[in-house]
Amino acid sequence: MYAVITENDISKWKDSTGVLYHFPKRYEALLESGTNLIYYKGRIKDSIYRPSRLSDAPHYFGVAKIGKVYLDRESNKGDLFATIVDYRPFSVPVDFKDGGNYLEDIPPNLSSNYWRNGVRPISKEIYELIFQLGFDHGDNDFIRSKNLESSNNDNIGTLESYRDGEKKLKFVTTYERNPALRKQAIAIHGLSCRACGFNFGDFYGEYAEGFIHIHHIIPVSELDGPRTIDPETDLVPLCANCHSVVHRQKNRTLSTEELIGLIRAKKGSSENSHT
CATH class of the missing domain: 3.10.590.10 (ph1033 like domains)
Known part of the structure; x- marks a missing residue:
């Protein structure tokens, strides 16, 4: 079509x-x-x-x-x-x-x-x-679009394809994240934390509207190399607190399900202590 x-x-x-x-x-x-x-x-x-x-x-x-x-x-x-x-x-x-x-x-x-x-x-x-x-009148390669809209604290990168984790050697090894994937993930999943349900805009008002961390289910640093990222299945929104807890231990990344389990267990023990 x-x-x-x-x-x-x-x-x-x-x-x-x-x-x-x-x-x-x-x-x-x-x-x-x-x-x-x-x-x-x-x-x-x-x-x-x-x-x-x-x-x-x-x-x-x-x-x-x-x-x-x-x-x-x-x-x-x-x-x-x-x-x-x-x-x-x-x-x-x-x-x-x-x-x-x-x-x-x-x-x-x-x-x-x-x-x-x-x-x-x-x-x-x-x-x-x-x-x-x-x-026909210019370079036929993929090029950066000046029309791409930049969001707060995001630097727009090339959109050749949505392959995240492109390795670069500077003074240390770093990984790029594609801001386009962030926008798509937010459109698909919304702005509320997948684990605890916190929404910055609802809590702080207009000033914080649109703010949320986007978590790679498979950490970018653990990728063997560039791979195509599906924002529906590979990315989830997490609040800053939950995102920090997920990455609290350097040698282990909690899954979203494990994090939700911790929250439910804590809520359960808290409710039981008041009965």
């Missing part, structure tokens, strides 16, 4: 370029796992967004694929979000017209409102045409 997805500069949807795509249920059939994507932006409406765009005009700016699709836990309308994989920004903007003709085939019955659709199915031929136009 092939589709164009629209990412507007100003939007109620919580998109993150090359990481997450947030969309209403009516597009679910068009955005299945593995769908090949073309990213699209409409005409610029505020010059403040110019630094994060390739062009002021309506244009296509990258390709990607749908990873997995999940229900939005914060929506009561059935909204969904998809993880994005294999994101590649174009080296040049691809105008939505070529010689006055649209690159997309517009069905006659949709001619009056076609561009209002945030997700639009396209043929393989149109996908390949836009792909070639986006890369």
Whole structure:
């Protein structure tokens, strides 16, 4: 399957370029796992967004694929979000017209409102045409996207693929973590601690909203080498206290289940002492 997805500069949807795509249920059939994507932006409406765009005009700016699709836990309308994989920004903007003709085939019955659709199915031929136009004038390698949004205390790295634990030799051996995986893990699992249920935003208010540690179930330092990380199965949110307890002993990392067991055992003994 092939589709164009629209990412507007100003939007109620919580998109993150090359990481997450947030969309209403009516597009679910068009955005299945593995769908090949073309990213699209409409005409610029505020010059403040110019630094994060390739062009002021309506244009296509990258390709990607749908990873997995999940229900939005914060929506009561059935909204969904998809993880994005294999994101590649174009080296040049691809105008939505070529010689006055649209690159997309517009069905006659949709001619009056076609561009209002945030997700639009396209043929393989149109996908390949836009792909070639986006890369023919520049480097065809995976490159860093200037559109990727940086969150507090996160440094955006390359999105060639979601392989975490890339080894680097400096003065000591260190491991990189991919901030895109953090965003995806939070979207999938939420912001409450998996072990104790603590939520920083609920407790401290707006100032701490969005803060949580993301724990690698298999510690990054124990990986033999780079491996593909699935944010659904390999990552869990933990509060700072629980995360510290998990890693308290240098020679052993507690599993999430063991940590939950400790908490339940402590609560049980505390309740029994008051009976």
